[in-house]
Amino acid sequence: MARMPSAERRRQLVEAAIRAMTRDGVAKTTTRSICAEAGVSLSVFHYCFDSKQALLEAAIETITGNYVTRVMSAVEPGATLRETVRGALQTYWDHVTAHPGEHMLTYDITQYALREPGFEHLARAQYEQYVASAAALVEQVRGARGLEPRVPVEVLARYLAAAIDGLTLQFLVLGDGRAAADHLNLTADQLVRLIEG
CATH class of the missing domain: 1.10.357.10 (Tetracycline Repressor, domain 2)
Structure with missing residues (x-):
């Protein structure tokens, strides 16, 4: 995985979350599914967001x-x-x-x-x-x-x-x-x- 500034990584995760939640709904969208959508590890999510x-x-x-x-x-x-x-x-x-x-x-x-x-x-x-x-x-x-x-x-x-x-x-x-x-x-x-x- 290429290194990316944290602000850009946050944007990537937010865009992935919007796509996943639009498709699957908020309740069914997990941090794991967002990470899969963004193509990043769960540790990247926790680095960028507290929750x-x-x-x-x-x-x-x-x-x-x-x-x-x-x-x-x-x-x-x-x-x-x-x-x-x-x-x-x-x-x-x-x-x-x-x-x-x-x-x-x-x-x-x-x-x-x-x-x-x-x-x-x-x-x-x-x-x-x-x-x-x-x-x-x-x-x-x-x-x-x-x-x-x-x-x-x-x-x-x-x-x-x-x-x-x-x-x-x-x-x-x-x-x-x-x-x-x-x-x-x-x-x-x-x-x-x-x-x-």
Whole structure:
């Protein structure tokens, strides 16, 4: 096995864990199966992570960070605020439809964390990260348009995180792309009203 910097090895293990958990579910994915997926020994895992819990935290951060990076890079001032907001939402939504398994994994991680003693804080951290991500998006949209929202950014962020979370889960369950598009349009309309005032 080639020597690799620990940060790169951690990334390799997190990516392997995301693949394994997406395929097999969180409860059935073991540290051994993650190591097999990554092609490393169990000692490498223990060198990089203290526990499966630490790996789950890194996986949540990675998944959410990837969404945020994708959406933030797509925020470009449109002709209107609504076009700007709807474009950002669409960037996220394109990932949902292209990678539904990864999005199902986020719900699996939440349920696992809520049921496993000692892991509950992971679910809270996961949803706080969603809110922080939504706040960063609202701030970027606000800055791009030079607007001061009518309601506090934190309130907007919690609303946006809850709306997107619900829309994503509904789409994963029902698979109705047309309804999802309608709901994204409604979400964009509501955000615009809350931002523009």
